[in-house]
Amino acid sequence: MAPDTNGPPELQDIIPSLSSPHEEGSQDNGVSTTITPRCVASSGLEDSPFYQAQFSADGTTIITHSANSSLRTFILPIDLLDDSKQPHGLSSTCTIPSPSALQSYALYPHFNLADPSTAVLLRASTDLPITLINAISGQPMNAKYQLIDPMTEAYIAPNSLVWTPDGLRFVAGSRNQISVFDAHRYNEGPVLTHKTTNSKRQKKLYGGMSGCSGLIMALSISPDGLLAAGTTEGQIALYDGVANTECWTSFSIANTVLERRHVGGGVTQLAWSPDGTYLLAAERQSDGVHVYDIRNTSRYVSFLAGRRTRTPQRMGVDVVPTADGYELWAGGMDGCVRMWKNPGSIEGEHRPDAESKMHDDPISSAVWHPLGAVMATCAGLRRVSPTSSNEDDGESADDDDVNAGVPDNSLKIWTI
Template sequence: MKMGELSIEMDQVDVGEFNNPSEATANNVENGENAIASEELIHQYPSLFTSKTLIELSNSSWSRSRRANEDVQPYLRGCKWSPDGTCCLSVVNNDGVHVTELSRDLYTGYVAPNRIIDVMDSVIHVKECGLIYDFCWFPLMNSSVPESCCWLTTRQNAPVQMWDAYDGSLRCSYRGFDAVDQMEPALSVIFSNDGSQIIAGYKKTIRTFDVERPGREFVEHKIKAPAACIDTCNDLLAVGSWNTTISLYSVNTPGNYKSIGVMHGHGGGVTQVKFTPDGRYLVSGARKDNRLLLWDIRYYRRPLNILPRVVETNQRVYFDISPCGKYLVSGGTDGVLKVWDEDQVHWRSALEVTEHMGDTATYKFPLHKDCCNSISIHPLRPILATGSGQYHLRRPMTSPEPKTNNQDSILPIIKKESSSDESIATKQSNKRKIEERESPDLEMEYKEDSENSLVFWWIGEVPDLT
């Protein structure tokens, strides 16, 4: 894999040889000022959703093979942009990890409404067996530095593994062992902000590994509830658990976690926690909970705000916060993308108890006809990555069969009982017994609204839009 370097091209000035030293000094000063101004332009994050229109840029989809098992359903379970914005890492159920590159024409400039949609193909595909619990990029990843191009995964019955983003090879692994010296998989994993440490959450512990020392060396901290999801910002660590609580820790030294407090408010197991870029607020979501809770880490006793979304299953539905901290976006099991713009809806403000709580989203975009479970905002460009899909249960397909002697003996009995005064519950019970005796053939069938795709959207300004 040859990954491109995402950067804003700058015109190089040929200084040449100056006869007058003062002229050279003045030119250097001017070039330095221009460089500083260019750096400010590079780090200035663009405005999002200004045109109130989303343009589909690229699309990639997955479908079940004909020879695959009936229970195999390849739907998206998460996607994350790389820190340098050159590619997107996505996890597909029963199909491992995929790396998809961003088209080079999207590195700079704007997008026209009539742009041709790209059909994406994975440049790297790691076929991992087992359920992948969590994944993350190296925070200092840069395509021009091959050593920094890697990601972490933690999956069922396996240690934390580091993968190379150039060829998809396994670099190393970090193994956590319990009190009886048995290796156990991590439920969640994340890098520290400087990338020197790996923080992995387990059922009863939080283990910190040194990135440069793979193996079984770690620092351990005991916890009371499983660490289903984690996030870190500066010296703070937030841990969401299956028991609906969120624990907040202060990290002074690696492995030394000082408990700050526990936050309560969700109705289901917490599936994601994420700090705002300034580190003052924390957003959390849970399974089968139609709410995003916003917390002020200085006053964590109660939620600061409640943002409605649709999550009607146990599936993890991701949300994301823009690097500028103004926009909060979330998917839902109804396939609708919801956006909260701080300039129009003060979603980071305190909650008014007497206020009637309705749908406070600034924008709503029906992007997918299936569950929109994955959301990731590009770190530099106004581009959004979304993933769709969910597990669809099997539906019984009744095939016509000739009547047997057992069915003939049942029908007169049912007819006789129906003529008597029996309750509705008894009739329904007899009907279920007849359906069970028929033993219909069970066949895996996708619903008509099933969709398993990874899509890139343009969410910036569209100059030629009329």
Template sequence: MDHKEELSHNSKVELVASTGDITQHLDDSDDGLQGYFETAQWTADGTALLTSSSSNLISGYIVPEDLLSPTANRPLKLVPQATIQLSEPSNVLAGAPYFRLAEPWTQQLLVSSRDHPIQLFYLASPSPSPSLTPSPASSYPLTQARSETFLTATALVWPSPGTHFITGSRNLLARFDVTRTGEEPILRVKTIPSERHLSKGGGVGMRGTVSSLAAQPPDANFASLVAAGTWTRWVGLYDFAQPGGSCAATWSVASAATEDAGIGGDGITQAIWSPCGRYLLLGERKSTGVLVYDVRVTGKLLGWLAGREALGNQRISCDVFPGQDGSEEAGFEVWSGTTDGTVKMWEGVGTREGAHEPAWSCDAARNSTVGSTCVHQSGTVVATCSGSWEFPDDNGDNDSLLQDCSDSEESDDDSSDISRPTSPWMRRRNKESSLKIWSISNNSEAEP
């Protein structure tokens, strides 16, 4: 069914541009599979979208100039204007906070792959062949202190003004100077006192692989904090404006998610700040909600966004936007996809305690996970990307547990099943996958 028809009952959003189902018109990869969109994010100037796919392809889509023209033949076709084919899977992708379409030197992005330094690419860099990875413009090694073994940056944040970026790995945060090409981080912050002690920190700090990083908005009326979440369900607040990147607080979300909210969870996949910088939202895999904390009261749960189904291992990223009147008292909006292909929006977040139900939802994908939902800085459009694996020969109960297992730190423990022809992983295939842009209506009477 055409998505325009599916959404005709909902006057809140309208499909204005789309790639279409990329699994239908891409060439088969070497293993007979086609890639699907995993993540999408707006560039800093809002003129383009950066995407990453399961086939290790980074793409840049420039937004059509007539996107919101009333005379345009919608949906407009989205075609990538630049691509970077990575030779290895990338755990993180971050666009430069100073990205400007009119200035090619600013069109930079950072990626991190296993057993490689963190690499900086220019999006428009020419490559001798579309199948070859262009040479990185810069690289930043992150290695073991007592060896030359590369540490994998499992999370990365590149905050404004863009002179430095921060990465996370196992029990470690690292701060890099962008101008120091080829050099190790200028600051290392251990999240536990020692890995060599039998108690692994003795209960001090947070132990585990950092899976998500988020920096407070630059105009927030608070200290410049960086939030770090881990696969072990811990979160820490670090102030890199202080000498040594001091730790402000750490706490576990396990009890709040399981006992207080009852939404479950199995490792933090996203940390994101509210537009005012007062509230911290934490999303987990295998969860049915998003936790909301007021950082003025450390570790105390304010409430949770109910009905955000993230039932598998696949990352699902949400986005925030200021409330309609722009005041902190009115709260803010949260937009998120789900594993069942819908997009949901919560209004007035931060104004109430306990469960917070979505204001409305709409269908955005056909039987696949909406991995990213990102609102444009103008508030007039929202972008979504969808895609996931399916395992037709298995019972449905096991499908979600196998989706995007590469995000999990436990996924490298045993690869023997993957090599056997009878393994479910070898029988996987793509579901529908697409990148879409929707216009947002200001009609407050849109039906949920």
């Protein structure tokens, strides 16, 4: 299952410089450039809010996660960039309902629409084994992976999943535990499991923190193979590879930030700069993203401020390589997408370099096509009555920027 790097011809021929629309933005005065995107495709308004969107590795397909715990597959039109046919309507190829609450999912890193055997994803749902599913047909494959609590014999549904770059293994994060699976060993348990909490031996050897505690909500593997894990307790641990049970270093966001007001409510996503120098951490209830320099014992560098995401709802970020470095793109509760150029190049508070209004509801994902030609955004907010309970997923409608009118539950594709 070797990766296919050949994308659709229309997208390969049109790869704009991501920095070109906002080169005039001034970071010194805190003013960001307003960019003007053009919507080339839209799903229209859906019944259920979108919580996340991911591009497949070949750029042909988008998988979304909705509030009703379903996954949906959208295949981009071949003539997506044909001006005469825009805006295209986006319809899902299939809907993959979850029998119970969906906790996490991960697309196969060598996803190739032309090879159905690679068009798969992992899904973790409450009280069920981790399941490999065909993303085109929506049917489960004969491949399940057992993650079981030895004390209760109940299934553990991991809160985070990540494939290794070669696609041979995947890592699952749960409460105080990281589990590594061999993807080809179907219907078996993990080949490696290690606890992330501080053991007495670790405390004696290293002192202080030597792991991370809480639900592991975020996992990310650096270009050099470092595994980063982030928890609901706002703690981050780094491991020298997925097979290494010894924690290389760990730290608490609350103990490293420059200002207490920047501390959020727990890590929801981790991302690496393309060269592996910087680790970026997004939190719930935080108005920005934390930037750490991993070369220097995880030195706190800057806070990407002005994200407008002080909410319990998960709000994703996307790291995009450019000709002169990289950029971080993220949506906000106010329906705007913002960009920060070369995170880590500015110490202290780093304001957005560019922004654009794209939706009327919170933008939970703003992700670039692997070739950089188009951006996908998805929006939506779970609206609840004052008497409703939201304890299961931590999502909330409490935000001053939320549109109180018709819900903008939509998936859109843009050129910038």
